[in-house]
Amino acid sequence: MALFGKLDKIKSSVIKQRRTVFFLSDRTGITAETLGHSLLTQFDGIEWVKISIPFLDEIGKIKAAIDQINQVAVQEGVRPLVFSTLLKPEVLAQVRQANCCVYDFFAMFMGPIEQELNQSFSRIAGRSHGLQHHLAYFKRINAINYVLAHDDGVSPKNFAEADIVLIGVSRTGKTPTCLYLAMQYGIAAANYPLTQEDMGLMRLPKVLESVQDKLFGLTLSATQLHLIRQERRPNSEYASLAQCQHEIQWQQSLFKLMNIPYLNTTAISIEEISAIILDQRGLKRQLYGL
Amino acid sequence: MALFGKLDKIKSSVIKQRRTVFFLSDRTGITAETLGHSLLTQFDGIEWVKISIPFLDEIGKIKAAIDQINQVAVQEGVRPLVFSTLLKPEVLAQVRQANCCVYDFFAMFMGPIEQELNQSFSRIAGRSHGLQHHLAYFKRINAINYVLAHDDGVSPKNFAEADIVLIGVSRTGKTPTCLYLAMQYGIAAANYPLTQEDMGLMRLPKVLESVQDKLFGLTLSATQLHLIRQERRPNSEYASLAQCQHEIQWQQSLFKLMNIPYLNTTAISIEEISAIILDQRGLKRQLYGL
Numbered sequence: 001m002a003l004f005g006k007l008d009k010i011k012s013s014v015i016k017q018r019r020t021v022f023f024l025s026d027r028t029g030i031t032a033e034t035l036g037h038s039l040l041t042q043f044d045g046i047e048w049v050k051i052s053i054p055f056l057d058e059i060g061k062i063k064a065a066i067d068q069i070n071q072v073a074v075q076e077g078v079r080p081l082v083f084s085t086l087l088k089p090e091v092l093a094q095v096r097q098a099n100c101c102v103y104d105f106f107a108m109f110m111g112p113i114e115q116e117l118n119q120s121f122s123r124i125a126g127r128s129h130g131l132q133h134h135l136a137y138f139k140r141i142n143a144i145n146y147v148l149a150h151d152d153g154v155s156p157k158n159f160a161e162a163d164i165v166l167i168g169v170s171r172t173g174k175t176p177t178c179l180y181l182a183m184q185y186g187i188a189a190a191n192y193p194l195t196q197e198d199m200g201l202m203r204l205p206k207v208l209e210s211v212q213d214k215l216f217g218l219t220l221s222a223t224q225l226h227l228i229r230q231e232r233r234p235n236s237e238y239a240s241l242a243q244c245q246h247e248i249q250w251q252q253s254l255f256k257l258m259n260i261p262y263l264n265t266t267a268i269s270i271e272e273i274s275a276i277i278l279d280q281r282g283l284k285r286q287l288y289g290l
Numbered sequence: 291m292a293l294f295g296k297l298d299k300i301k302s303s304v305i306k307q308r309r310t311v312f313f314l315s316d317r318t319g320i321t322a323e324t325l326g327h328s329l330l331t332q333f334d335g336i337e338w339v340k341i342s343i344p345f346l347d348e349i350g351k352i353k354a355a356i357d358q359i360n361q362v363a364v365q366e367g368v369r370p371l372v373f374s375t376l377l378k379p380e381v382l383a384q385v386r387q388a389n390c391c392v393y394d395f396f397a398m399f400m401g402p403i404e405q406e407l408n409q410s411f412s413r414i415a416g417r418s419h420g421l422q423h424h425l426a427y428f429k430r431i432n433a434i435n436y437v438l439a440h441d442d443g444v445s446p447k448n449f450a451e452a453d454i455v456l457i458g459v460s461r462t463g464k465t466p467t468c469l470y471l472a473m474q475y476g477i478a479a480a481n482y483p484l485t486q487e488d489m490g491l492m493r494l495p496k497v498l499e500s501v502q503d504k505l506f507g508l509t510l511s512a513t514q515l516h517l518i519r520q521e522r523r524p525n526s527e528y529a530s531l532a533q534c535q536h537e538i539q540w541q542q543s544l545f546k547l548m549n550i551p552y553l554n555t556t557a558i559s560i561e562e563i564s565a566i567i568l569d570q571r572g573l574k575r576q577l578y579g580l
Contacts, residue, residue, distance in 0.1 A: 019407075028565035030474070031328040038321040038375065039399055042411035052575060054565050081406065085328065101406050108398050109329055116371065116391050117309075121332035137559065138521065144466050151438075176434050179469055183560075184320075231428065269427065270473075275318035275344050285342060 016045035020072045020080040022053060024065065024095060026087050029054035035105060036083035062091055066098045073099035087123045136186070139286050143182035143189075150190035151175055156207040162190040163283055165211055168218040169194050169247040170238075171228045173265055173273065177218065180274045186286030187278070199250050204258055216277055217255040217262030222248045224266045306335035310362045310370040312343060314355065314385060316377050319344035325395055326373035352381055356388045363389035377413045426476070429576050433472035433479075440480035441465055446497040452480040453573055455501055458508040459484050459537040460528075461518045463555055463563065467508065470564045476576030477568070489540050494548055506567055507545040507552030512538045514556045 021040065023032040029052050040048055053065050073079045084104040086092045096102050110121050150158060152175065159165050164181070166174045170193055178189035198205050208215060222245040229239035237243055255262040261280055265273050278285065311330065313322040319342050330338055343355050363369045374394040376382045386392050400411050440448060442465065449455050454471070456464045460483055468479035488495050498505060512535040519529035527533055545552040551570055555563050568575065 028561050030561050030565065031324055034321060034324045035395070038395070039403060039411075042396075042400070042413070043403075043407055043409055044412060046407070046409075050575075055569055081403070101402070103399055103402065105325070105328070106332075109325075109393055110332070112391070112393065113329060113333075113371070117333055117336070119333055119336075121329075122334060123332070140560070141463075141466060141518075142521075144469065148441075148465070173431075175438070176431060176473070179434065180473065183466075183470065183473065228431075231432075270430070271320055272318050275320065279345050285340075 018047045018049065018076070019078065020049040020051065020076060022051050022065070022069060022080055022082045022100070024056050024082060024084045024086055025054045026057055026085070026091075027054065029085070031105065032083045032085045036081075036103075039083075039103075056086065056091065057088075062094060066094060069095075069098040069100050089123075136287050139186040140183065143186045143286070144179070146188040147175075147178045147182045147190070151178065153192045153207075156190075156192060159190050159192075159207070159211045159214065161188060162211070162214055163187045164189050164216055164277065164281060165208070165214045166191040166216055166218055166277075167194055167208065167260070169225075169251055171225060171232065172218040172220055173270065174218055176270050177273050177277070180270045181277070184271075184274065184287065185278060185283075187283060194247075194251055194254075199247070202254060202257060204254075212258070212260075215260045216281060217251065217260050218273070219248060219252055219255070219262055219264050221264070221266045308337045308339065308366070309368065310339040310341065310366060312341050312355070312359060312370055312372045312390070314346050314372060314374045314376055315344045316347055316375070316381070317344065319375070322373045322375045322395065325375075326371075326393075329373075329393075330371075346376065346381065347378075352384060356384060359385075359388040359390050426577050429476040430473065433476045433576070434469070436478040437465075437468045437472045437480070441468065443482045446480075446482060449480050449482075449497075449501045449504070451478060452501070452504055453477045454479050454506055454567065454571060455498070455504045456481040456506055456508055456567075457484055457498065457550070459515075459541055461515060461522065462508040462510060463560065464508055466560050467563050467567070470560045471567070474561075474564065474577065475568065475573075477573060484537075484541055484544075489537070492544060492547060494544075502548070502550070505550045506571060507541065507550050508563070509538060509542055509545070509552055509554050511554070511556045 021036060023029050023036055025032050033052060051068070056062055056065060069080055069082065079100050082095060082100045082102045084092060084095065084102055085106060086095065086104065087106060092102070092104055092107065106121070114120055146162070149155060150162065164187060166177060166189065168174055174191035174193070178191050181187040181189040192205070192208060194205070204212065222241060225244040225248060226239060226241045229236070229244065233239050252262070263273060263276055277283070311326060313319050313326055315322045323342060341358070346352055346355060359370055359372065370390045372385060372390045372392045374382060374385065374392055375396060376385065376394065377396060382392075382394055382397065396411070404410055436452070439445060440452065454477060456467060456479065458464055464481035464483070468481050471477040471479040482495070482498060484495070494502065512531060515534040515538060516529060516531045519526070519534065523529050542552070544550075553563060553566055567573070
């Protein structure tokens with residue numbers, strides 16, 4: 001909690017203005033949110049109030065959304081931004097009448113793409129997540145099941161079937177990264193924790209020797225590891241800065257000695273860690289999201 | 291495997307042309323892939339060969355990417371599509387010289403947004419996943435840990451802390467949905483399997499009674515459940531169509547009787563299931579991706 005307080009303080013000291021942004025979609029809104037987020041983080045000093053309105057497909061709901069946009073414009077004295085993946089031209093036209101700036105993804109890109117492909121786009125909502133993705137669905141579920149069955153060093157005898165095996169000391173982000181690799185890319189990712197027992201020796205745990213070419217190390221700054229472990233077991237030996245420094249130094253020496261590629265994840269997200277691992281190990285994406 | 295063969299056959303019967311698409315990015319490429327995917331699934335009858343080139347930030351790598359684009363254009367006799375989130379104008383300018391159609395995300399949107407905000411964008415790669423997202427990182431990790439500690443009916447005494455509790459018979463997609471809810475939205479999602487033991491009775495398992503307002507049912511067509519279970523335990527009683535029909539009928543009756551909201555997930559993705567659950571239960575997003 002001390003950490004959260006500190007972060008909030010840092011945040012409030014650099015915020016110069018506050019703007020509201022809406023994400024409007026006929027379906028999940030995930031595309032509008034992802035794209036809007038990528039654009040907005042390019043602007044400094046603005047605190048964004050984010051409002052998602054997915055499944056915007058009934059007259060009543062559309063009217064309520066437009067009323068809400070107009071109200072925000074009046075309250076804040078500045079018009080809200082609207083990121084849209086609305087497929088129905090008549091709904092989009094109504095939204096454009098509201099007191100806001102509309103950035104519509106389909107309107108922006110579809111004209112030029114239709115021209116290049118010499119074909120009109122279908123305007124059917126939810127196609128990127130539809131029935132035709134059964135094959136991808138199975139790949140994804142199988143990959144997630146693989147991760148859950150090989151988390152935290154379980155069943156290392158099956159590691160030969162893994163696309164990648166992440167290693168690192170406790171709380172270096174192995175499990176979330178494996179889950180993301182499975183969910184987003186359909187990659188079968190196992191992970192194995194390096195523990196106190198391993199630390200006496202400057203060699204790999206025996207069970208990892210046969211899969212050395214699949215290993216990838218995760219490390220981070222000792223300070224960051226200390227903060228993360230403090231959240232979990234406050235003021236324990238396990239969470240102490242000295243212990244974290246010791247473990248991090250040891251594992252980095254091991255990675256170097258054994259020629260295992262590794263990544264310092266201190267300042268980066270699970271998405272970035274995952275994409276960097278794919279790139280560095282030349283792993284083939286089995287999915288492109290869904 | 292029979293299923294995969296069938297799907298491939300259906301797929302090949304409707305494909306009219308094949309086009310190559312590149313996703314180019316200074317960083318992970320996830321935004322470019324998301325955008326491209328949403329746009330491309332709007333066009334029927336085209337098989338897309340997708341090539342991601344993330345972390346495009348060195349002269350040698352840029353040159354190799356451009357060569358690859360030009361080669362594809364020659365081989366296929368039609369220029370490839372390129373979705374880009376390149377931040378450096380000089381890299382983008384080089385890519386535009388290649389034999390391709392470039393759809394650049396920042397070029398399309400940044401002008402109008404800069405004008406509205408009266409501020410230039412920072413052109414610093416990776417900002418959407420950077421240091422400032424520590425707070426979101428912790429929320430996300432905590433939510434993922436909650437899911438893993440409360441999967442498949444583990445520790446139901448803690449379900450009071452859940453934002454949502456998914457229920458359904460085996461293989462209805464509870465675990466992947468919980469993981470997605472945590473990863474994408476920071477939602478603490480638990481799940482509880484309905485089993486043979488529960489099926490004699492037309493009431494909720496005792497441990498769920500106190501959290502009835504958090505319950506959400508997942509169901510699907512008996513045929514689909516049969517296919518999924520066949521992958522797992524081929525030709526078992528558990529996977530038989532009759533057994534699947536019986537379980538699905540029973541759980542749907544229970545959901546109706548107990549007034550538990552539920553969703554038929556047969557033709558939709560984990561993303562859609564998750565977004566519909568949020569929407570129907572009015573759950574607040576704790577994150578907007580990262």
